[in-house]
Amino acid sequence: MTKFSDLNLSPAILKAVNRMGFEEATPIQAKTIPLSKEGKDLIGQAQTGTGKTAAFGIPLIEKIDTKNPTVQGIIIAPTRELAIQVSEELYKIGMDSRARVLAVYGGSDIQRQIRALKKGPHIIVGTPGRILDHINRRTLKLNNVHTLILDEADEMLNMGFIDDIEAILKTVPDERQTLLFSATMPDPIRRIAERFMKSPETVRVQAREMTVPLIEQYFIKVPEREKFDVLSRLLDVQSPELAIVFGRTKRRVDELANALTVRGYTAEGIHGDLSQAKRISVLKKFKEGRVDVLVATDVAARGLDISGVTHVYNYDIPQDPESYVHRIGRTGRAGKEGMAVTFVSPREMGYLRIVEQTTKKRMQPMRPPTWDEALEGQQRIAMERLSEAIQEGDLDEYKTSAKDLLTEHDDPVEIIAAALKVITKEPDKTPVHISEERPLPSKREHFGGGGRSRRGKPGQQSYKGHRKPQRRPSGRRTSY
Numbered sequence: 001m002t003k004f005s006d007l008n009l010s011p012a013i014l015k016a017v018n019r020m021g022f023e024e025a026t027p028i029q030a031k032t033i034p035l036s037k038e039g040k041d042l043i044g045q046a047q048t049g050t051g052k053t054a055a056f057g058i059p060l061i062e063k064i065d066t067k068n069p070t071v072q073g074i075i076i077a078p079t080r081e082l083a084i085q086v087s088e089e090l091y092k093i094g095m096d097s098r099a100r101v102l103a104v105y106g107g108s109d110i111q112r113q114i115r116a117l118k119k120g121p122h123i124i125v126g127t128p129g130r131i132l133d134h135i136n137r138r139t140l141k142l143n144n145v146h147t148l149i150l151d152e153a154d155e156m157l158n159m160g161f162i163d164d165i166e167a168i169l170k171t172v173p174d175e176r177q178t179l180l181f182s183a184t185m186p187d188p189i190r191r192i193a194e195r196f197m198k199s200p201e202t203v204r205v206q207a208r209e210m211t212v213p214l215i216e217q218y219f220i221k222v223p224e225r226e227k228f229d230v231l232s233r234l235l236d237v238q239s240p241e242l243a244i245v246f247g248r249t250k251r252r253v254d255e256l257a258n259a260l261t262v263r264g265y266t267a268e269g270i271h272g273d274l275s276q277a278k279r280i281s282v283l284k285k286f287k288e289g290r291v292d293v294l295v296a297t298d299v300a301a302r303g304l305d306i307s308g309v310t311h312v313y314n315y316d317i318p319q320d321p322e323s324y325v326h327r328i329g330r331t332g333r334a335g336k337e338g339m340a341v342t343f344v345s346p347r348e349m350g351y352l353r354i355v356e357q358t359t360k361k362r363m364q365p366m367r368p369p370t371w372d373e374a375l376e377g378q379q380r381i382a383m384e385r386l387s388e389a390i391q392e393g394d395l396d397e398y399k400t401s402a403k404d405l406l407t408e409h410d411d412p413v414e415i416i417a418a419a420l421k422v423i424t425k426e427p428d429k430t431p432v433h434i435s436e437e438r439p440l441p442s443k444r445e446h447f448g449g450g451g452r453s454r455r456g457k458p459g460q461q462s463y464k465g466h467r468k469p470q471r472r473p474s475g476r477r478t479s480y
């Protein structure tokens, strides 16, 4: 175990890390912080939720000359929410060092960002499109940048983002340090990465499996038309504290969020077609527990760190193994336990096996819960709520009514049963409409193996399988 005090860090950083409640460095932090401080280019790969943000954030803050009001470090992330989150974590790490961190991302007022940029931030965290926008407007200059970091590096170097990344790189000095982090790093992407790094060192935290052992992984074989009932029952039986349901498309996310609401769950959807204000407010509600079920496209799959997420449901099996790793990694973070359940339609079983081959972890089969089991689950919750209320006390105002009931009805069991019935959310069978999604094509070559590469060169392993490059004219990705 490595203590932060063994890592030769400045007192200001130690103070900040201590305030954040970090006692020991995680393995990826212990391994990469010293190398990063030496100025080496690095590819850091470690499982989800193991502290990669601080692994690149701590040495970056150490290298900032706070007396120099120019941008010295730039971090690029694939989604706006992740850019915000990373900037917040860096702000905390850099608070005592007085490092100024600014997030720039699309969908928010650019004039306000321009004003903030004029105040001389030292570190910019942003999404590629908006960073480029500022570069082109000359409101962001990267000629003093000594450190460039790609968070979720494999995603950033994937077809949707690579052109933007290359354009940004052109404006950053060549003698920079380049750091790449992700939980996944497929070989073809690693080869692209090495093109713009200087003899990079790869740091992998040795783990037998690509996913975190703290996440129990299950799959349920279920035909498309039965998926929603199975999901409802699972939510009733497992009663997650916070759950994320991943769907394949935006339409599916909207329909699922609506259908869950109809059946009495507090659910909201998040995807790339919503306004940024809406995306932020949905996420905020979820973090505060005002929404129990977040339904999301892959826009929420990478990097988001929301404590209290106990369950991840893949309503649709993801299109590539990396997406699976990141999606389920929204639970089981920072030493906590989690559960992931993946729905697989019978025709898609081949995909499940390919995911397992990549993660080197088998998912256990799970039987869909029955209606009775769902009812039992809900009754258990009602009982827990009743017991909690008894423990909390403060029931005096109800005791007169209780006594009245006892005189009216002889059997106390009858009364308690009625109380339970009233507070139990019985499994709901209200019909809902979920449009059918076509199953993924059954050819296995379309998924992860063989075929044409992203750049069209034959012979390289294809990544992101059959998903067609959906480029906007600018070459940026067509949001999730």
Ligand SMILES: Nc1ncnc2c1ncn2[C@@H]1O[C@H](COP(=O)(O)OP(=O)(O)OP(=O)(O)O)[C@@H](O)[C@H]1O
Pocket: 021, 022, 023, 024, 025, 026, 029, 046, 047, 048, 049, 050, 051, 052, 053, 054, 182, 183, 302, 303, 304, 305, 329, 333, 334
């Ligand atoms: N040394 C530490 N001790 C305790 N908690 C830590 C430590 N380092 C980071 N954390 C916390 O662990 C959580 C996960 O960290 P982080 O988001 O950086 O993970 P990650 O490796 O980037 O995951 P992902 O691959 O999903 O992006 C955060 O809440 C973070 O504050």
Ligand SMILES: [Mg+2]
Pocket: 052, 053, 151, 303
């Ligand atoms: Mg991360």
